[in-house]
Amino acid sequence: MKNMYVAIVFALLCNMGFSQNSLTGTIKSADQNEPLFTVQIYFPQLEKGSVTDENGNYTINGLPQGNFKVIVAYMGYQTYSETTVISEGTNELNITLFPSAIEMEEVIVSTPFHKLQRENVMKVERASVSELKTKGAVTLSDGITNVPGVENLSTGMGIGKPVIRGLSSNRVLVYTQGVRLENQQFGDEHGLGISDAGIESVEVIKGPASLLYGSDALGGVLYLNPEKFAVAGQTEGDVNINYFTNTNGIAANAGVKSSGDRFKYLVRGSYASHADYHTGDDLSVTNTRFGEYDLKTGVAYQAVNFKTDIRYNYNQLKLGIPEEIGEQTNERTPQSPYQEINNHIVSSKSNFFFDKSSLEAILGYTFNNRKEFEEGEEGAALDMDLSTINYNIQYHLPKWGLWETIVGTQGMFQKNSNSGEEVLIPDANTTDFGIFATSHLHFKNNSDLQLGLRYDTRSITGDETGIVGEEGYIEELDNSYNSINAALGYKWEFLSNITGRINLASGFRAPNLPELTSNGVHEGTNRYEIGNQDLTNEQNIQTDVSFEYKNEHVEVFVNGFYNVVNDYIFIEPNGDNIDGNFVFVYQQQDAKLYGGEVGLHFHPHPLDWLHIESSFESVTGKLDNDNYLPLIPANSWTNTLRTEFNKGTSWLPSSYAFATLKSVFEQNNVSEFETTTPSYALFSIGLGGRIFISEQPVDIRLSGNNLFDKDYISHLSRLKVDDIGNIGRNINLGVSLPF
Template identity: 65%
Template sequence: MNKIYFTLLLAMLSSFVYSQNSLTGTVTDVNNNLPLEQVSIYFPQLEKGAITDARGVYKISNLPSGSYKIVVSYIGYQTVSKSISINSTEEIYDLSLNESAIEMEEIIVSTPFHKLQSENVMKVEYANIADLKTKGSITLADGIARIAGVESVSTGIGIGKPVIRGLNANRVLVYTQGIRLENQQFGDEHGLGVNDAGIESIEVIKGPASLLYGSDAMGGVLYLNPEKFSLPNSTEGDINLNYFTNTQGLTANAGVKAATEHFRFLLRGALTTHTDYKTGSNERVTNSRFKEYDIKTGIGYQATNFKTEVRYNYNNSNLGIPEEIGNQSTDRSPIEPNQTIDNHILSSKSSLLFDASSLDVTLGYTSNIRKEFEEGEDGAALHMNLNTFNYNVQYHTPKYGPLETIVGIQGLHQTNSNFGEELLVPDAITNDIGFFGTSHIHLNDFNDIQVGLRYDHRTIKGDANGISGEEGYIAALDRDFSSFNAALGYKANFADNLIARVNLATGFRAPNLAELTSNGVHEGTNRYEIGNTNLKNEQNLQTDVALEYKNQHFEVFVNGFYNTINDYVFIAPNGDEIDENQVFVYNQQDAYLYGGEAGIHIHPHPLDWLHFESSFQTVRGKLKDGDNLPLIPANSITNTLRGEFTKRNGWITSGYTFITLKSVFQQDKISLFETTTEGYNLLSVGLGGTVTIFNNPMDLRISCNNLLNKNYVSHLSRLKYDAIGNIGRNISIGISVPL
């Protein structure tokens, strides 16, 4: 590792001697040859870009020599993606854009080659945080659940964790600031732990991603992209406020960022506070209130052939744990039981650019300090500290004809420590290391192949706790887990508008500490859980097929998957009781899941401003013996009618309005320990836009979710078995003001 740092230091010191090139040009409309202002020109690999001025002119300086992908994008016009060779002091690249009713494409970061979605062999779902805000999302977990194929296991509105195609907890990996987020994902009441302030967009890989990310990515990856630094020689700032009527909730965040030609800086602070939420029967759910404080900051340095950045995020959450509909209160401070969580996330990302290759080094440290306070007890009954150091080193080899290849090493060192009276998992040390290689082969304009191979090794060593033979005793643990994984994907452009993808990938998950070592009553479930130290890796193979057709006024997609999991870990009663609690033990059995998503998007000519969208999602999960898997989302269909308009001049420059009906079907394909959940319909409406007041543009938005105040319960709500419904009618009002 010291050698890596030394190499990066030399690169930074020597970067000034490299030739410093620039790219300049003019962007115009292809039909009338008029210049286009505010067009984005961006190099994803270099993380450099510019915006065209009123003359349509742009300039990007301090570019290294070599061939790099450039992406040109502008709302209302077709996105352009092209490789450009930078070989002279000043390259000139003029281009004309075609108008398009198809929504602007975004760059996908979670897959290794930084391509537009239309160029990706692997299908990745993308959502912009700003768009989720227009739909009235209360939290990040709530917003994620609006992405097709993604749901959330919730405990009220403050605690939620993602479910991707029926898999959740340690089977779904979360990345933020380019590093994996570790926060005791095994716990039922352990939520996402990330505030949406300072998060720019979300990418979802639905299916095994162990090739890229290792253990725990067998179900998929939730990739959170932080906000970008500002462009060189610019300063930006903004204030964002949201109010929610149901919880009398307030979220506020403010940020500032500035950049010179080489140095960059950003800072953002956020506050969130909510009272108990009201169900559709207008009853407040006692102790569903929560508070959250969040700070994100970052510094960066960028020279011609070297760039580096360091980001830090501190998040403090105080979450009530709801158990009943009791005292009707609008207090904001959680009562017992509640949990306080302190998350520290520190990341460093550096890149060294050569003429035809590059080296990326990402280092991360996360500290998750979790305390739980129970009624009638002094101090924290549960106090766990989870500290994780992880690293990811990737070398992008020189291109060989149509072949792009990345090789790398990835791993982590993790310690879990207990300081409270209760013990869910023992003090333990986990070490991971993985070696991988993946290649993208661009055969021609119509065919692409991606292939990869990876080997991982994990060791878990846990301390003994208690007295052997007595209740609650946990034996010492020393286990090793290893796995080979592979992925193969093929994308075919049968025509300009028709794309087909087929992907086969394996994934794995080493059992977590709770599954291996549990021996005690699990609070909140009223059951005595016993782990199994002999559990093996979960190993899966998933086949994904995706087909999409898109033209100027009509889009349709169909995605299907079949996922087989060997040695699926699950918990079930064994018929015994301890202290009047049923005993549940962890077992393994082969399982399989299947389903998919389908949808259409119509924006008819000449009414290009009018959009009708409809999407359907379904998933089934079963054990080999025929029993259904738990926490499988119900089938649902979402229909949206929305209107959008953009004006180049005037005090209203853009606007939107929408009406959405989400129909969730009855879920009666349930496990032995679940009950049937009835179906329901939720109606939502909203409008907003950008207005200019005193020459200052600001975004205004208002939306209403569950407009008819439906009293319902989600199948994935942990409060279902306490006969507590989900949130009722909620009107959200938001404003964003640039400074």
């Protein structure tokens, strides 16, 4: 750590002697040869950019020398993505954009080489949070179900966690502010625990990502990108208010950000409050109420060859834990049992730019306090503190011919401690260390190769807890795990409009503390769980194949995967009974998951404002004994008719409308301890746009989900065992005021 500070000071001093290189130019349209106003031009690696003036001109100052990818994005035009050389002094780059009805592409941050979606060797899904909000998402975990291949394992509306192609919990990593989100995510009633306020976009890696992220990324990664700082020389802010009829819910947030030539800052605060949700039968599901406070802030400093930012997020949640449909009220304060969760995330990201290489260092600290209160008890039954320090240091080597290479090290130190009346998992320490290298090769025939290798080690030590022979006794733990993983991917473009991808990657997951140490009744499931300290790594190999066809008016994609998981950890009864509770023990057996997604996007000429979208997704999971895995999402088919107008009247410059029918098929491929789930269909509509009131822009959104108030139960609802339905009709009204 001391050496890191010395390097930062050295970089600051060195920057005083560097010349102020700049990039300037004009951006025009190819169809009308006219300058384009307010076009964004951006260097993703430098996190620096500008916008064009009314004459299409732009200037970006304070650039380091070297080769950097530049991105130009503007609604209604193809996204420009090229590497440009920044030399000493003033550099000029004039750009012509070509019209396109396809949505703007964005840079993928969760993969290491800062490529656009179409350029990436690994297929990564991306969705902006503003887009998810137009569809009436109540929470972030609710909104991500709009991403193909992603579902939500829920307990009511306030508790949800991502499911990527049938895998969830500790098999899916969540990253926010560039660091791991660690908040006791192993628990069934432990949700995502982060507000969508101040989150700009969501990226989803669907498959093993251990090469980039180490243990627990066996099933994929949900990568949350925080909102960007303002462009240099600008100050901006906004106020956002949302109302939800079903939960009588209110969600509001406000933020402001400002950037000078070197210093930047931003701050955003949010508040949400929801009463119990109502099913399609208009029954209020008791104790699904929840409230949330959230604060996100950041400061940054940017010089020519060095930049750094520090971000902080505080999140406070108070969540009811539903058990039955009881008293019908509009109360907002949770009753017992309920959870109180406080989460602090501090992250630092620093970049050093040398002549032909660069260094990135991300440091993070997360502190999570989770308390659970039960009926009839004064203090917290569970009171767990989890503190996590993690680091990720990557060195981008000088480009060698057509090769780009990154080497790095990544690690974590985590401490879990208990101070409540009950002990669910022991006081324990977890230490991770990994080293990796990955390379990207771009061939001249419009094809790309990416490969990498990684080694990881994890050690877990836990204290002895309780009295030998009694319920709750946990023996001392001292286990170590290690794994070598690799990834190989190839992308090629042929017949001008078709892109093919094939990726082969391995991943691993070390067993978590509950799987190793459990010895007692697990509340909420009414079963006695026994851990197994002899559990070994889960290790998987997944093959992904995808094809995309795209022209100016039609997009078609086909994604398929086959995932083999060796030593898959699961829990099953052994036939014993303790104090009226069936005994469940953790076991291991090989498993496999397979399926994929197919989609179509059609916008006919000359009706470029009209969009017809259709997608189908499927996943099947089985153990080696041919039994089905639990909590596998049902097959679904989603069809959307959407309109977009970006050149409206002076008082309504942009608007949209959509109608969506999501058909979920019967899930009869269930484990021995599940019941089948009937099919259902949900109809949703929405509309919105930007209007001007006395020269003040106002964004308005109106959406209705489950418009016909269908009474249904999702196969991934943990309330299914109690025959409690999911949320019924929900109308959302949202208003945003930018200033």
